Amino acid sequence: xxxxxxxxxxxxxxxxxxxxxxxxxxxxxxxxxxxxxxxxxxxxxxxxxxxxxxxxxxxxxxxxxxxxxxxxxxxxxxxxxxxxxxxxxxxxxxxxxxxxxxxxxxxxxxxxxxxxxxxxxxxxxxxxxxxxxxxxxxxxxxxxxxxxxxxxxxxxxxxxxxxxxxxxxxxxxxxxxxxxxxxxxxxxxxxxxxxxxxxxxxxxxxxxxxxxxxxxxxxxxxxxxxxxxxxxxxxxxxxxxxxxxxxxxxxxxxxxxxxxxxxxxxxxxxxxxxxxxxxxxxxxxxxxxxxxxxxxxxxxxxxxxxxxxxxxxxxxxxxxxxxxxxxxxxxxxxxxxxxxxxxxxxxxxxxxxxxxxxxxxxxxxxxxxxxxxxxxxxxxxxxxxxxxxxxxxxxxxxxxxxxxxxxxxxxxxxxxxxxxxxxxxxxxxxxxxxx
Amino acid sequence: xxxxxxxxxxxxxxxxxxxxxxxxxxxxxxxxxxxxxxxxxxxxxxxxxxxxxxxxxxxxxxxxxxxxxxxxxxxxxxxxxxxxxxxxxxxxxxxxxxxxxxxxxxxxxxxxxxxxxxxxxxxxxxxxxxxxxxxxxxxxxxxxxxxxxxxxxxxxxxxxxxxxxxxxxxxxxxxxxxxxxxxxxxxxxxxxxxxxxxxxxxxxxxxxxxxxxxxxxxxxxxxxxxxxxxxxxxxxxxxxxxxxxxxxxxxxxxxxxxxxxxxxxxxxxxxxxxxxxxxxxxxxxxxxxxxxxxxxxxxxxxxxxxxxxxxxxxxxxxxxxxxxxxxxxxxxxxxxxxxxxxxxxxxxxxxxxxxxxxxxxxxxxxxxxxxxxxxxxxxxxxxxxxxxxxxxxxxxxxxxxxxxxxxxxxxxxxxxxxxxxxxxxxxxxxxxxxx
Numbered sequence: 001x002x003x004x005x006x007x008x009x010x011x012x013x014x015x016x017x018x019x020x021x022x023x024x025x026x027x028x029x030x031x032x033x034x035x036x037x038x039x040x041x042x043x044x045x046x047x048x049x050x051x052x053x054x055x056x057x058x059x060x061x062x063x064x065x066x067x068x069x070x071x072x073x074x075x076x077x078x079x080x081x082x083x084x085x086x087x088x089x090x091x092x093x094x095x096x097x098x099x100x101x102x103x104x105x106x107x108x109x110x111x112x113x114x115x116x117x118x119x120x121x122x123x124x125x126x127x128x129x130x131x132x133x134x135x136x137x138x139x140x141x142x143x144x145x146x147x148x149x150x151x152x153x154x155x156x157x158x159x160x161x162x163x164x165x166x167x168x169x170x171x172x173x174x175x176x177x178x179x180x181x182x183x184x185x186x187x188x189x190x191x192x193x194x195x196x197x198x199x200x201x202x203x204x205x206x207x208x209x210x211x212x213x214x215x216x217x218x219x220x221x222x223x224x225x226x227x228x229x230x231x232x233x234x235x236x237x238x239x240x241x242x243x244x245x246x247x248x249x250x251x252x253x254x255x256x257x258x259x260x261x262x263x264x265x266x267x268x269x270x271x272x273x274x275x276x277x278x279x280x281x282x283x284x285x286x287x288x289x290x291x292x293x294x295x296x297x298x299x300x301x302x303x304x305x306x307x308x309x310x311x312x313x314x315x316x317x318x319x320x321x322x323x324x325x326x327x328x329x330x331x332x333x334x335x336x337x338x339x340x341x342x343x344x345x346x347x348x349x350x351x352x353x354x355x356x357x358x359x360x361x362x363x364x365x366x367x368x369x370x371x372x373x374x375x376x377x378x379x380x381x382x383x384x385x386x387x388x389x390x391x392x393x394x395x396x397x398x399x400x401x402x403x404x405x406x407x408x409x410x411x412x413x414x415x416x417x418x419x420x421x422x423x424x425x426x427x428x429x430x431x432x433x434x435x
Numbered sequence: 436x437x438x439x440x441x442x443x444x445x446x447x448x449x450x451x452x453x454x455x456x457x458x459x460x461x462x463x464x465x466x467x468x469x470x471x472x473x474x475x476x477x478x479x480x481x482x483x484x485x486x487x488x489x490x491x492x493x494x495x496x497x498x499x500x501x502x503x504x505x506x507x508x509x510x511x512x513x514x515x516x517x518x519x520x521x522x523x524x525x526x527x528x529x530x531x532x533x534x535x536x537x538x539x540x541x542x543x544x545x546x547x548x549x550x551x552x553x554x555x556x557x558x559x560x561x562x563x564x565x566x567x568x569x570x571x572x573x574x575x576x577x578x579x580x581x582x583x584x585x586x587x588x589x590x591x592x593x594x595x596x597x598x599x600x601x602x603x604x605x606x607x608x609x610x611x612x613x614x615x616x617x618x619x620x621x622x623x624x625x626x627x628x629x630x631x632x633x634x635x636x637x638x639x640x641x642x643x644x645x646x647x648x649x650x651x652x653x654x655x656x657x658x659x660x661x662x663x664x665x666x667x668x669x670x671x672x673x674x675x676x677x678x679x680x681x682x683x684x685x686x687x688x689x690x691x692x693x694x695x696x697x698x699x700x701x702x703x704x705x706x707x708x709x710x711x712x713x714x715x716x717x718x719x720x721x722x723x724x725x726x727x728x729x730x731x732x733x734x735x736x737x738x739x740x741x742x743x744x745x746x747x748x749x750x751x752x753x754x755x756x757x758x759x760x761x762x763x764x765x766x767x768x769x770x771x772x773x774x775x776x777x778x779x780x781x782x783x784x785x786x787x788x789x790x791x792x793x794x795x796x797x798x799x800x801x802x803x804x805x806x807x808x809x810x811x812x813x814x815x816x817x818x819x820x821x822x823x824x825x826x827x828x829x830x831x832x833x834x835x836x837x838x839x840x841x842x843x844x845x846x847x848x849x850x851x852x853x854x855x856x857x858x859x860x861x862x863x864x865x866x867x868x869x870x
Contacts, residue, residue, distance in 0.1 A: 003605075004604075004605055004606065004607050005607075007478075007606055007607040008607035011478065011481065011482065011607050011608075034470070034471075034605075035469070035470065035471040035474075036469075036470040036471045036473070036474035036602055036605065036606060037474070037605055037606055038471070039470075039471035039472070039474040039475040039478075039606075040474040040475065040477065040478040040606035040607065040608065042475065043442075043446065043474075043475040043478035043479050043482075044478050044482065046446065047446065047478075047479065047482050047483075048482075167471055169439075170438075170439055170469075170471065170472055170475075171439065171442055171471060171472055171474075171475035172439050172440075172442040172443035172446050172475065173446075173475065
């Protein structure tokens, strides 16, 4: 078997066999097949597409490239969630403690911010002392002890995904549905989970702009998960405007904590309960989605989810006291109030523009190497549908340097769109699949 | 400007600008843009194609990646030829001395055998002592002194082409018309030539199977050459069976020498005179193609071309005496006579199968690293159209080891096809373009 022949088949739109894909991925990790052959194959796969068989073979090859989380002594059901990425999406921070508080184990391996979208790891790292770099051993120990752990990718789990992702990022082969599905499902399969809830987002702040495409992606993800014995469901949700009011790492942690205190913004609460409800059903803690949502709401309102969040902080090295956490989170030196340029109704509050403005303030990364400013970000004071008068504060921009503010302000005129009459309602949760 | 954005445009079928292509090639040579980004771009270019503008920009970027042959003191016209590759094609060895003998300078930079096709460099290296690795200085000195020189690629000329070709070979992106055109014309443009004759081959032994496609390639090559101020013409020729009777390096040198002695096989003589005739017209030594062919024939029949060939040997380090060269060429230890399995007419004598059989004997390379056996090869005793009886010798196989013979014999049954009646004639020279 030769890599060049495998590449040629894909180039010509033929199907690669399982053995061929296994060969490419394994020999690449062994440094026998060089990066440039993988890059050529990825581009051919991007343009020609991958069949379900090829996608499944790729997923399995990635899973088998490293270790898998082993929790043989835990009989509790293990459930994770995955979002396709958005702006202001701190749902994981709310959902994980709720679900764990109901006795379902949540072994969550998350990613970092890239482009205009945020990343759970960067949010967690805004918490003083919080470690996201647990070893596989520490991760397993935390799960056994507290029933939840939130970490980043480790060297031992799925090394093939990290190598492939770095190549895809450099070769413009990221936005391929089968490559995305293989990456997501392989990362989840190595967590040793029993079930998975997918949050597939559509709109300005998501990488998909049409609900039909999101639905297709969700179905492929559900099918791919099931091939690995992972029961899966999906929420199709709107990401045309940021979720909640906070965008930026420290600001989002604070909003998640307030949500666990029962004081969260309506949309964040709604989506969190939908997702937590599904996780509880799949985790065997609730009979129906409605029952799951109700159980999740109780865990939130009674404060036990907040206690579980405190466990999480302790378990992963933060010395922050949950009661004083909101005061201990990093704060920016300056806050700028952005006023409405006109009167009317907010017809759009575009998540992509808000996301880029937030990156400009220092909250995200325009390049992989860029450093994050944990305190920087945007608080939205008005969201889609709100009536506004000229000069009304629309957002607070948290920043440290004037240059950052100036760059961020460049994005805001395009972020807010106005109308004379209230815009038609747009549901946050569009559809539930697979449950 | 970022490589990933340039790749993305090509991936989506958009046109890259001249600056973008220049950036990719130059930064790749500077080791700023890594191989894997070039590999992804090559695959996107392979599948999406390149416009004439992109192809021209790529050609120029490759030309500008290194030095150019400089012969400021030579006022004589400089003309080269290029063949798209075939089996038994020793035309360069015949044509170069003929044309140089008529006072037109021939600065020829050739390639090596790969796959089932032969390479001029490997043929020349069958001559004891012959050096194909002249430095740029030595190449220029040889041209000034003798009016011809035949060498391989040097480190100083067109380094980008060598790096790109190595990547294309490993990433299944070789067979792309625009990439092929850019590679050929950039290699020729750095020779500092005034004119170029292209031999574009069609048939089993060529990489193109349809004359229409060959015609398209020839026209793109002619146009691309003209952009660099190189006047160009093309011969479309048949490569369904090997050219001449000899296939294999030492055997082909011997056949070329016999041709220069006026004793060459009909088809090789015909194509050599066609090409030499065109080179003489473009070189200003003849008024018309017919006059050029006649001049070429005289140079061959009077022996002055053979004398020029002797100059070439001397100039490039061979101590072989042209009068005894045929005895001094390497010979294989064994010769096997392959008999006809049946009676009839030879309807096909497939160049691809003969080429692979010759590679199996040791005359070529199935991998770039493979070593050549200069003495190995095949002498065809019958060619297409010949009447044969069962058991008649069709070919002599020159080999050193039984294993090589056995592997070669595996290809021969598919090489020879038979018919009850004489096959319809098939012209060797199909069309002349651009002259």
